[in-house]
Amino acid sequence: MNKITIQTPDDWHLHLRDGAMLQETVPASARCFNRAIIMPNLVPPVTNADMLNNYRERILAALPDGQSFEPLMTLYLTNQTTAADIKAAKAAGAVACKLYPAGATTNSDAAVKTLTALYPVFETMAAEGLLLLIHGEVTDHEIDIFDREKIFIERYLQDIVSRFPQLKVVFEHITTADAAEFVLAGPDNLAATITPQHLLLNRNDLLVGGVKPHNYCLPVLKRNTHQKALRSAVQSGSKKFFLGTDSAPHEKSKKESACGCAGCYSAWSAIELYAQVFDDLGALDKLEAFASHNGPDFYGLPRNSGQITLVKESWTLPEQLTLADGSLMVPFFAGQQVNWKLAAE
Numbered sequence: 001m002n003k004i005t006i007q008t009p010d011d012w013h014l015h016l017r018d019g020a021m022l023q024e025t026v027p028a029s030a031r032c033f034n035r036a037i038i039m040p041n042l043v044p045p046v047t048n049a050d051m052l053n054n055y056r057e058r059i060l061a062a063l064p065d066g067q068s069f070e071p072l073m074t075l076y077l078t079n080q081t082t083a084a085d086i087k088a089a090k091a092a093g094a095v096a097c098k099l100y101p102a103g104a105t106t107n108s109d110a111a112v113k114t115l116t117a118l119y120p121v122f123e124t125m126a127a128e129g130l131l132l133l134i135h136g137e138v139t140d141h142e143i144d145i146f147d148r149e150k151i152f153i154e155r156y157l158q159d160i161v162s163r164f165p166q167l168k169v170v171f172e173h174i175t176t177a178d179a180a181e182f183v184l185a186g187p188d189n190l191a192a193t194i195t196p197q198h199l200l201l202n203r204n205d206l207l208v209g210g211v212k213p214h215n216y217c218l219p220v221l222k223r224n225t226h227q228k229a230l231r232s233a234v235q236s237g238s239k240k241f242f243l244g245t246d247s248a249p250h251e252k253s254k255k256e257s258a259c260g261c262a263g264c265y266s267a268w269s270a271i272e273l274y275a276q277v278f279d280d281l282g283a284l285d286k287l288e289a290f291a292s293h294n295g296p297d298f299y300g301l302p303r304n305s306g307q308i309t310l311v312k313e314s315w316t317l318p319e320q321l322t323l324a325d326g327s328l329m330v331p332f333f334a335g336q337q338v339n340w341k342l343a344a345e
Protein backbone atom coordinates (compact mmCIF):
# COMPACT_ATOMS: atom_id res chain seq x y z
CA MET A 1 0.00 0.00 0.00
CA ASN A 2 1.44 3.40 -1.02
CA LYS A 3 -1.39 5.62 0.06
CA ILE A 4 -3.90 5.59 2.87
CA THR A 5 -6.87 7.84 3.60
CA ILE A 6 -8.26 7.89 7.12
CA GLN A 7 -10.82 9.91 9.02
CA THR A 8 -9.16 13.01 10.50
CA PRO A 9 -7.24 11.97 13.63
CA ASP A 10 -6.98 13.60 17.06
CA ASP A 11 -4.09 13.76 19.50
CA TRP A 12 -5.21 12.55 22.93
CA HIS A 13 -2.10 13.79 24.80
CA LEU A 14 -0.36 17.02 23.78
CA HIS A 15 1.82 19.71 25.38
CA LEU A 16 1.46 23.02 23.54
CA ARG A 17 3.24 25.12 26.20
CA ASP A 18 2.48 28.83 26.36
CA GLY A 19 3.51 32.31 25.25
CA ALA A 20 5.59 32.64 22.07
CA MET A 21 5.93 28.87 21.77
CA LEU A 22 2.23 28.58 20.86
CA GLN A 23 2.98 30.21 17.50
CA GLU A 24 5.08 27.12 16.72
CA THR A 25 3.19 24.32 18.43
CA VAL A 26 -0.42 25.11 17.58
CA PRO A 27 -0.03 25.16 13.76
CA ALA A 28 2.28 22.12 13.94
CA SER A 29 -0.44 19.99 15.56
CA ALA A 30 -3.37 21.57 13.68
CA ARG A 31 -1.77 20.54 10.36
CA CYS A 32 -3.22 17.05 10.81
CA PHE A 33 -5.09 16.75 14.11
CA ASN A 34 -8.57 18.24 14.47
CA ARG A 35 -8.62 18.08 18.26
CA ALA A 36 -6.13 17.50 21.03
CA ILE A 37 -6.17 16.88 24.74
CA ILE A 38 -4.17 19.81 26.08
CA MET A 39 -1.87 19.03 28.98
CA PRO A 40 -2.14 21.53 31.86
CA ASN A 41 1.45 21.40 33.19
CA LEU A 42 2.25 25.07 32.64
CA VAL A 43 4.09 27.24 35.16
CA PRO A 44 1.90 27.81 37.14
CA PRO A 45 -0.28 24.80 36.26
CA VAL A 46 -3.89 25.08 35.03
CA THR A 47 -5.66 24.38 38.32
CA ASN A 48 -8.96 26.25 37.98
CA ALA A 49 -11.66 27.16 35.47
CA ASP A 50 -10.42 30.73 34.91
CA MET A 51 -6.92 29.57 34.08
CA LEU A 52 -8.37 26.93 31.79
CA ASN A 53 -10.53 29.47 29.90
CA ASN A 54 -7.63 31.88 29.54
CA TYR A 55 -5.27 29.16 28.32
CA ARG A 56 -7.82 28.02 25.72
CA GLU A 57 -8.05 31.60 24.43
CA ARG A 58 -4.28 31.91 24.13
CA ILE A 59 -4.18 28.64 22.18
CA LEU A 60 -6.93 29.69 19.80
CA ALA A 61 -5.28 33.10 19.29
CA ALA A 62 -2.22 31.24 17.94
CA LEU A 63 -4.27 29.30 15.38
CA PRO A 64 -3.61 30.53 11.83
CA ASP A 65 -6.65 31.80 9.88
CA GLY A 66 -8.41 29.06 8.00
CA GLN A 67 -7.03 26.20 10.11
CA SER A 68 -9.47 24.41 12.38
CA PHE A 69 -8.41 22.93 15.68
CA GLU A 70 -10.28 22.31 18.90
CA PRO A 71 -8.28 22.27 22.13
CA LEU A 72 -9.87 19.86 24.61
CA MET A 73 -8.94 21.34 27.94
CA THR A 74 -7.85 19.54 31.10
CA LEU A 75 -7.49 20.51 34.75
CA TYR A 76 -4.29 19.84 36.71
CA LEU A 77 -5.09 17.99 39.94
CA THR A 78 -3.39 18.92 43.20
CA ASN A 79 -4.11 17.90 46.79
CA GLN A 80 -5.98 21.22 47.07
CA THR A 81 -8.41 20.45 44.22
CA THR A 82 -12.04 20.51 45.45
CA ALA A 83 -15.34 19.20 44.15
CA ALA A 84 -16.25 22.83 43.36
CA ASP A 85 -13.11 23.14 41.18
CA ILE A 86 -14.18 20.03 39.27
CA LYS A 87 -17.71 21.33 38.69
CA ALA A 88 -16.42 24.74 37.59
CA ALA A 89 -13.94 23.10 35.20
CA LYS A 90 -16.71 20.98 33.73
CA ALA A 91 -18.87 24.09 33.26
CA ALA A 92 -15.89 25.75 31.52
CA GLY A 93 -15.78 22.89 29.01
CA ALA A 94 -13.02 20.72 30.49
CA VAL A 95 -13.19 17.10 29.37
CA ALA A 96 -10.68 15.57 31.79
CA CYS A 97 -8.37 16.06 34.76
CA LYS A 98 -4.69 15.21 34.75
CA LEU A 99 -3.02 13.41 37.61
CA TYR A 100 0.73 13.79 37.95
CA PRO A 101 2.32 12.21 41.00
CA ALA A 102 4.42 15.03 42.51
CA GLY A 103 7.90 15.07 41.02
CA ALA A 104 7.13 12.53 38.28
CA THR A 105 7.92 14.77 35.32
CA THR A 106 8.21 18.29 33.85
CA ASN A 107 6.39 20.90 36.00
CA SER A 108 4.86 18.40 38.41
CA ASP A 109 6.17 19.84 41.68
CA ALA A 110 2.73 21.24 42.57
CA ALA A 111 1.04 17.92 41.85
CA VAL A 112 -0.44 15.15 43.93
CA LYS A 113 1.44 13.92 47.00
CA THR A 114 -1.23 11.71 48.55
CA LEU A 115 -3.26 9.90 45.97
CA THR A 116 -5.95 8.38 48.16
CA ALA A 117 -6.77 11.86 49.51
CA LEU A 118 -8.11 12.62 46.04
CA TYR A 119 -10.69 9.80 46.05
CA PRO A 120 -13.61 12.14 46.88
CA VAL A 121 -12.54 14.29 43.92
CA PHE A 122 -12.59 11.20 41.68
CA GLU A 123 -16.22 10.59 42.79
CA THR A 124 -17.14 14.08 41.63
CA MET A 125 -15.29 13.62 38.34
CA ALA A 126 -17.18 10.39 37.66
CA ALA A 127 -20.48 12.10 38.44
CA GLU A 128 -19.60 15.04 36.16
CA GLY A 129 -18.40 12.79 33.35
CA LEU A 130 -14.80 14.04 33.42
CA LEU A 131 -12.09 11.52 32.57
CA LEU A 132 -9.03 10.88 34.73
CA LEU A 133 -5.75 11.00 32.80
CA ILE A 134 -2.88 9.47 34.72
CA HIS A 135 0.87 9.81 34.46
CA GLY A 136 1.42 6.35 35.90
CA GLU A 137 4.78 6.33 37.64
CA VAL A 138 5.69 6.16 41.30
CA THR A 139 8.25 8.73 42.39
CA ASP A 140 9.86 7.09 45.42
CA HIS A 141 13.57 7.74 45.41
CA GLU A 142 14.45 4.09 46.00
CA ILE A 143 12.40 2.76 43.07
CA ASP A 144 14.42 2.23 39.91
CA ILE A 145 13.30 4.51 37.08
CA PHE A 146 12.70 1.51 34.78
CA ASP A 147 10.29 -0.05 37.31
CA ARG A 148 8.25 3.01 38.17
CA GLU A 149 5.35 2.34 35.80
CA LYS A 150 4.93 -1.31 36.77
CA ILE A 151 4.93 -0.45 40.47
CA PHE A 152 2.41 2.36 39.97
CA ILE A 153 -0.02 -0.20 38.52
CA GLU A 154 0.30 -2.50 41.52
CA ARG A 155 0.23 0.22 44.17
CA TYR A 156 -2.36 2.63 42.81
CA LEU A 157 -3.88 2.08 39.40
CA GLN A 158 -5.43 -1.29 40.09
CA ASP A 159 -7.28 0.16 43.06
CA ILE A 160 -8.47 3.33 41.28
CA VAL A 161 -9.82 1.44 38.28
CA SER A 162 -11.73 -1.13 40.35
CA ARG A 163 -12.96 1.30 43.02
CA PHE A 164 -14.45 3.79 40.52
CA PRO A 165 -16.12 1.78 37.75
CA GLN A 166 -17.99 4.89 36.55
CA LEU A 167 -14.76 6.87 36.17
CA LYS A 168 -13.10 6.59 32.76
CA VAL A 169 -9.35 6.32 33.25
CA VAL A 170 -6.68 6.84 30.59
CA PHE A 171 -3.32 5.34 31.48
CA GLU A 172 -1.19 7.86 29.63
CA HIS A 173 1.83 7.15 27.39
CA ILE A 174 2.30 3.53 28.45
CA THR A 175 5.81 2.14 28.07
CA THR A 176 5.84 -1.43 29.36
CA ALA A 177 4.47 -4.89 28.61
CA ASP A 178 3.03 -4.80 32.15
CA ALA A 179 0.96 -1.72 31.30
CA ALA A 180 -0.23 -3.12 27.96
CA GLU A 181 -1.31 -6.37 29.64
CA PHE A 182 -3.01 -4.53 32.48
CA VAL A 183 -5.01 -2.37 30.07
CA LEU A 184 -5.96 -5.29 27.79
CA ALA A 185 -7.17 -7.37 30.71
CA GLY A 186 -8.78 -4.40 32.44
CA PRO A 187 -12.41 -3.29 32.58
CA ASP A 188 -14.15 -1.07 30.01
CA ASN A 189 -13.45 2.11 32.01
CA LEU A 190 -9.71 1.75 31.32
CA ALA A 191 -7.80 2.69 28.14
CA ALA A 192 -4.28 3.89 27.24
CA THR A 193 -2.44 6.21 24.91
CA ILE A 194 0.82 5.24 23.20
CA THR A 195 3.42 7.67 21.82
CA PRO A 196 5.35 7.36 18.54
CA GLN A 197 8.69 7.25 20.38
CA HIS A 198 7.72 4.30 22.56
CA LEU A 199 6.62 2.36 19.45
CA LEU A 200 9.73 3.26 17.43
CA LEU A 201 12.49 3.19 20.02
CA ASN A 202 13.84 1.41 23.06
CA ARG A 203 16.45 2.39 25.65
CA ASN A 204 19.32 1.49 23.33
CA ASP A 205 18.21 4.45 21.21
CA LEU A 206 18.70 6.63 24.26
CA LEU A 207 21.99 5.29 25.58
CA VAL A 208 24.05 3.27 23.06
CA GLY A 209 26.90 5.16 21.42
CA GLY A 210 26.36 8.28 23.52
CA VAL A 211 23.42 9.88 25.30
CA LYS A 212 20.72 11.02 22.88
CA PRO A 213 18.92 13.80 24.74
CA HIS A 214 16.25 14.24 22.08
CA ASN A 215 15.08 10.67 22.71
CA TYR A 216 14.77 11.35 26.43
CA CYS A 217 11.20 11.54 27.66
CA LEU A 218 9.20 10.35 30.63
CA PRO A 219 8.27 7.65 31.24
CA VAL A 220 11.73 6.78 29.98
CA LEU A 221 12.20 4.40 27.02
CA LYS A 222 12.33 0.78 28.20
CA ARG A 223 14.06 -2.39 26.96
CA ASN A 224 13.14 -3.77 23.56
CA THR A 225 10.85 -6.50 24.93
CA HIS A 226 8.59 -3.73 26.21
CA GLN A 227 8.75 -1.90 22.89
CA LYS A 228 7.70 -5.14 21.19
CA ALA A 229 4.77 -5.54 23.57
CA LEU A 230 3.55 -2.03 22.74
CA ARG A 231 3.87 -2.74 19.02
CA SER A 232 1.85 -5.94 19.48
CA ALA A 233 -0.78 -4.00 21.43
CA VAL A 234 -1.43 -1.59 18.56
CA GLN A 235 -1.13 -4.38 16.01
CA SER A 236 -3.86 -6.29 17.85
CA GLY A 237 -6.38 -3.60 16.92
CA SER A 238 -7.75 -3.47 20.48
CA LYS A 239 -9.96 -0.43 20.91
CA LYS A 240 -8.40 0.22 24.32
CA PHE A 241 -5.32 1.82 22.77
CA PHE A 242 -5.27 5.13 20.97
CA LEU A 243 -3.04 7.89 19.67
CA GLY A 244 -1.47 10.35 22.12
CA THR A 245 1.76 11.85 20.87
CA ASP A 246 2.94 13.40 24.15
CA SER A 247 4.65 15.92 21.89
CA ALA A 248 6.49 17.95 24.53
CA PRO A 249 8.85 20.66 23.27
CA HIS A 250 11.73 22.13 25.19
CA GLU A 251 14.27 24.64 23.96
CA LYS A 252 17.36 23.07 22.43
CA SER A 253 19.62 24.35 25.22
CA LYS A 254 17.37 22.76 27.83
CA LYS A 255 17.54 19.36 26.11
CA GLU A 256 21.26 19.46 25.31
CA SER A 257 22.27 20.14 28.88
CA ALA A 258 24.01 18.57 31.88
CA CYS A 259 20.50 18.08 33.31
CA GLY A 260 18.37 17.78 30.21
CA CYS A 261 14.58 18.15 30.20
CA ALA A 262 12.31 15.19 29.39
CA GLY A 263 10.10 15.42 26.31
CA CYS A 264 10.19 14.74 22.56
CA TYR A 265 8.80 17.39 20.21
CA SER A 266 7.11 15.03 17.77
CA ALA A 267 4.34 17.22 16.31
CA TRP A 268 6.21 17.72 13.04
CA SER A 269 6.18 14.04 12.17
CA ALA A 270 3.86 12.23 14.58
CA ILE A 271 1.11 10.97 12.29
CA GLU A 272 3.71 10.01 9.68
CA LEU A 273 5.78 8.07 12.24
CA TYR A 274 2.71 6.20 13.48
CA ALA A 275 1.96 5.31 9.84
CA GLN A 276 5.53 4.04 9.50
CA VAL A 277 5.14 1.83 12.58
CA PHE A 278 1.82 0.38 11.45
CA ASP A 279 3.29 -0.19 7.97
CA ASP A 280 6.32 -2.00 9.46
CA LEU A 281 3.90 -4.17 11.41
CA GLY A 282 1.80 -4.94 8.32
CA ALA A 283 -1.10 -3.36 10.18
CA LEU A 284 -1.92 -0.21 8.18
CA ASP A 285 -5.55 -1.33 8.25
CA LYS A 286 -5.51 -0.73 12.02
CA LEU A 287 -4.15 2.83 11.85
CA GLU A 288 -7.49 4.56 11.38
CA ALA A 289 -9.11 3.06 14.47
CA PHE A 290 -6.03 3.84 16.59
CA ALA A 291 -5.69 7.42 15.33
CA SER A 292 -9.28 8.46 14.68
CA HIS A 293 -11.89 6.14 16.26
CA ASN A 294 -10.79 4.63 19.56
CA GLY A 295 -10.03 7.97 21.23
CA PRO A 296 -13.34 9.76 20.58
CA ASP A 297 -15.26 6.55 21.23
CA PHE A 298 -13.66 6.17 24.67
CA TYR A 299 -14.09 9.85 25.52
CA GLY A 300 -17.73 9.76 24.36
CA LEU A 301 -17.11 12.42 21.71
CA PRO A 302 -18.13 12.32 18.04
CA ARG A 303 -15.59 11.08 15.50
CA ASN A 304 -14.25 13.74 13.12
CA SER A 305 -15.97 14.24 9.79
CA GLY A 306 -12.98 15.07 7.54
CA GLN A 307 -10.22 12.91 6.14
CA ILE A 308 -6.45 13.03 5.72
CA THR A 309 -4.31 11.17 3.21
CA LEU A 310 -0.84 9.82 3.85
CA VAL A 311 1.43 8.79 0.99
CA LYS A 312 4.49 6.56 1.07
CA GLU A 313 7.09 9.16 0.21
CA SER A 314 10.41 9.82 1.94
CA TRP A 315 11.28 13.17 3.45
CA THR A 316 13.78 14.37 6.02
CA LEU A 317 13.05 16.30 9.17
CA PRO A 318 14.95 19.56 9.69
CA GLU A 319 17.94 19.48 12.06
CA GLN A 320 16.43 22.28 14.09
CA LEU A 321 13.72 24.93 14.08
CA THR A 322 14.18 28.64 14.74
CA LEU A 323 11.22 30.20 16.49
CA ALA A 324 10.04 33.78 15.92
CA ASP A 325 11.88 34.95 19.04
CA GLY A 326 15.13 33.38 17.81
CA SER A 327 15.09 30.41 20.17
CA LEU A 328 15.95 27.00 18.79
CA MET A 329 14.19 23.65 19.00
CA VAL A 330 15.19 20.24 17.79
CA PRO A 331 12.24 18.20 16.53
CA PHE A 332 11.95 14.51 17.33
CA PHE A 333 13.65 12.48 14.53
CA ALA A 334 15.68 15.58 13.50
CA GLY A 335 17.71 15.01 10.34
CA GLN A 336 16.24 11.54 9.94
CA GLN A 337 14.17 10.15 7.12
CA VAL A 338 10.49 9.37 7.46
CA ASN A 339 8.81 7.07 4.94
CA TRP A 340 5.29 8.45 5.06
CA LYS A 341 4.11 11.97 4.32
CA LEU A 342 0.91 13.84 4.91
CA ALA A 343 -0.52 14.72 1.48
CA ALA A 344 -1.50 18.32 0.80
CA GLU A 345 -5.28 18.81 0.87
Ligand code: NCD
Nearest residue numbers: 015105106217218248262263
Ligand atom coordinates in the same frame (compact mmCIF):
# COMPACT_ATOMS: atom_id res chain seq x y z
C1 NCD B 1 6.36 16.09 29.44
C2 NCD B 1 6.66 17.58 29.45
O1 NCD B 1 7.77 17.97 29.10
O2 NCD B 1 5.77 18.37 29.79
N1 NCD B 1 7.59 15.37 29.28
C3 NCD B 1 7.74 14.11 28.84
O3 NCD B 1 8.86 13.61 28.86
N2 NCD B 1 6.74 13.40 28.38
C4 NCD B 1 5.63 15.71 30.67
C5 NCD B 1 5.06 14.33 30.64
O4 NCD B 1 4.14 14.03 29.90
O5 NCD B 1 5.56 13.48 31.38
Ligand code: ZN
Nearest residue numbers: 015039246248
Ligand atom coordinates in the same frame (compact mmCIF):
# COMPACT_ATOMS: atom_id res chain seq x y z
ZN1 ZN C 1 2.90 14.37 28.50
